[in-house]
Amino acid sequence: xxxxxxxxxxxxxxxxxxxxxxxxxxxxxxxxxxxxxxxxxxxxxxxxxxxxxxxxxxxxxxxxxxxxxxxxxxxxxxxxxxxxxxxxxxxxxxxxxxxxxxxxxxxxxxxxxxxxxxxxxxxxxxxxxxxxxxxxxxxxxxx
Amino acid sequence: xxxxxxxxxxxxxxxxxxxxxxxxxxxxxxxxxxxxxxxxxxxxxxxxxxxxxxxxxxxxxxxxxxxxxxxxxxxxxxxxxxxxxxxxxxxxxxxxxxxxxxxxxxxxxxxxxxxxxxxxxxxxxxxxxxxxxxxxxxxxxxxxxxxxxxxxxxxxxxxxxxxxxxxxxxxxxxxxxxxxxxxxxxxxxxxxxxxxxxxxxxxxxxxxxxxxxxxxxxxxxxxxxxxxxxxxxxxxxxxxxxxxxxxxxxxxxxxxxxxxxxxxxxxxxxxxxxxxxxxxxxxxxxxxxxxxxxxxxxxxxxxxxxxxxxxxxxxxxxxxxxxxxxxxxxxxxxxxxxxxxxxxxxxxxxxxxxxxxxxxxxxxxxxxxxxxxxxxxxxxxxxxxxxxxxxxxxxxxxxxxxxxxxxxxxxxxxxxxxxxxxxxxxx
Ligand code: SF4
Numbered sequence: 001x002x003x004x005x006x007x008x009x010x011x012x013x014x015x016x017x018x019x020x021x022x023x024x025x026x027x028x029x030x031x032x033x034x035x036x037x038x039x040x041x042x043x044x045x046x047x048x049x050x051x052x053x054x055x056x057x058x059x060x061x062x063x064x065x066x067x068x069x070x071x072x073x074x075x076x077x078x079x080x081x082x083x084x085x086x087x088x089x090x091x092x093x094x095x096x097x098x099x100x101x102x103x104x105x106x107x108x109x110x111x112x113x114x115x116x117x118x119x120x121x122x123x124x125x126x127x128x129x130x131x132x133x134x135x136x137x138x139x140x141x142x143x
Numbered sequence: 144x145x146x147x148x149x150x151x152x153x154x155x156x157x158x159x160x161x162x163x164x165x166x167x168x169x170x171x172x173x174x175x176x177x178x179x180x181x182x183x184x185x186x187x188x189x190x191x192x193x194x195x196x197x198x199x200x201x202x203x204x205x206x207x208x209x210x211x212x213x214x215x216x217x218x219x220x221x222x223x224x225x226x227x228x229x230x231x232x233x234x235x236x237x238x239x240x241x242x243x244x245x246x247x248x249x250x251x252x253x254x255x256x257x258x259x260x261x262x263x264x265x266x267x268x269x270x271x272x273x274x275x276x277x278x279x280x281x282x283x284x285x286x287x288x289x290x291x292x293x294x295x296x297x298x299x300x301x302x303x304x305x306x307x308x309x310x311x312x313x314x315x316x317x318x319x320x321x322x323x324x325x326x327x328x329x330x331x332x333x334x335x336x337x338x339x340x341x342x343x344x345x346x347x348x349x350x351x352x353x354x355x356x357x358x359x360x361x362x363x364x365x366x367x368x369x370x371x372x373x374x375x376x377x378x379x380x381x382x383x384x385x386x387x388x389x390x391x392x393x394x395x396x397x398x399x400x401x402x403x404x405x406x407x408x409x410x411x412x413x414x415x416x417x418x419x420x421x422x423x424x425x426x427x428x429x430x431x432x433x434x435x436x437x438x439x440x441x442x443x444x445x446x447x448x449x450x451x452x453x454x455x456x457x458x459x460x461x462x463x464x465x466x467x468x469x470x471x472x473x474x475x476x477x478x479x480x481x482x483x484x485x486x487x488x489x490x491x492x493x494x495x496x497x498x499x500x501x502x503x504x505x506x507x508x509x510x511x512x513x514x515x516x517x518x519x520x521x522x523x524x525x526x527x528x529x530x531x532x533x534x535x536x537x538x539x540x541x542x543x544x545x546x547x548x549x550x551x552x553x554x555x556x557x558x559x560x561x562x563x564x565x566x567x568x569x570x
Contacts, residue, residue: 070300082214084200094328099328
């Protein structure tokens with residue numbers, strides 16, 4: 001993500017490189033060094049617990065992010081409806097995922113967790129509503 | 144589902160009245176009901192319950208409270224479901240205009256007009272306000288385009304307006320970091336985040352996922368020293384600060400931008416607390432409370448960000464559960480737990496909540512450290528308890544569960560809370 005250095009000589013003679021990541025699994029924020037060759041993780045160093053190994057391996061080989069954004073809402077209590085990707089999106093496709101939604105308009109009512117779009121930006125990932133919007137007539141006045 | 148428990152008729156007397164329907168209010172109302180209080184009213188000024196959660200569309204909520212990683216609106220929904228299962232009157236679009244020390248509550252809403260009711264106990268769950276430009280006295284002109292990060296978040300996430308085209312963010316609190324990503328994804332150019340302190344005040348996860356992922360620079364030990372613009376912000380000046388946090392103006396540089404977002408901290412909304420003349424803690428800005436979150440005025444409780452600024456909604460829900468349950472007990476005339484131990488912040492601790500503990504019941508002590516310790520750290524609660532943790536940082540609240548057994552023999556004492564690197568302890 002940020003730094004990228006040649007591996008020290010113990011991996012000499014091959015293409016191993018060292019990548020540096022900040023482990024975000026706990027506040028300690030260990031600086032992880034991930035040795036990788038041809039995309040395969042060989043070793044993770046710098047972790048203080050084993051969660052760091054898992055994080056470093058995942059972050060190097062297939063970084064994914066939870067994605068949430070908003071889309072236009074008609075007939076609701078506000079103009080935007082909060083939505084999220086049903087599962088983590090590959091990091092490189094996050095912008096595309098969000099931008100592809102710019103023309104989407106959703107009509108109230110909206111059920112909690114309703115699927116609003118499928119295979120967003122070709123990721124194979126669904127878009128779901130994170131807020132319930134009830135129909136206007138169900139907004140009862142106080143008697 | 145939301146709103147469907149609007150009351151048909153307001154009662155003239157409630158057992159427990161909860162002001163604010165954010166995470167604290169929602170949780171307090173359920174706890175009061177579960178404790179056996181029957182007539183419970185929850186009031187919120189917004190059109191729907193949920194509070195600030197509704198504009199916090201990002202994930203990272205609920206891991207403790209709901210055992211799943213959810214977004215703010217989802218957290219609000221799950222918390223509201225628990226309220227709806229109970230019989231709680233929820234009154235939205237409603238302001239509490241006045242509360243007297245004998246617990247008469249005056250309300251105002253378009254539907255119910257102006258009403259007055261009596262309450263057995265009151266839970267203040269009004270949340271926090273954002274610090275503004277005035278709080279840190281940034282010099283310069285006063286053009287449009289300078290706003291708090293939370294206001295921008297509301298504009299973007301609820302109403303669909305972008306605050307500008309080229310934005311700079313002052314302060315690396317979580318809201319600022321999250322807005323840096325949010326604005327970038329919406330097509331705004333975010334030119335950088337500037338932080339006065341030598342470390343980010345938001346969570347490490349947010350620095351990575353909101354800034355590094357989008358190549359947004361984070362300038363530590365740097366602050367905004369001037370704002371230029373006639374109608375609208377045209378340019379700001381930033382400068383590094385020295386060890387005493389004094390800006391070095393000879394090293395300043397200009398940035399052309401049309402928007403400056405401020406993410407420079409939250410302060411408890413203490414309006415009701417002041418009106419009720421509650422004792423306030425100058426460290427938190429919120430009321431002084433007992434282990435059940437009862438303030439200096441018996442029958443009045445506080446929970447959530449108007450008590451102290453929390454880092455996670457989950458902690459707010461937990462704290463408010465204690466407050467709501469005790470508010471229910473008080474309304475029903477039950478015995479109050481003895482408050483016989485005092486707690487006070489010690490080494491490297493900015494504040495501690497609550498301010499007293501009870502040898503009669505279990506409780507949670509929450510505090511914030513002043514300086515980060517990246518390594519094994521010993522937390523002390525006087526001589527009563529100590530616990531080792533891996534690291535402590537100011538953005539993350541630290542909590543300690545305290546059972547009556549731990550406090551055995553400490554009745555009448557004052558316990559100091561310290562957070563010390565383990566090496567220093569041993570030396
Ligand atoms: S490696 Fe373990 S200790 Fe280090 S930051 Fe990650 S989770 Fe925390």
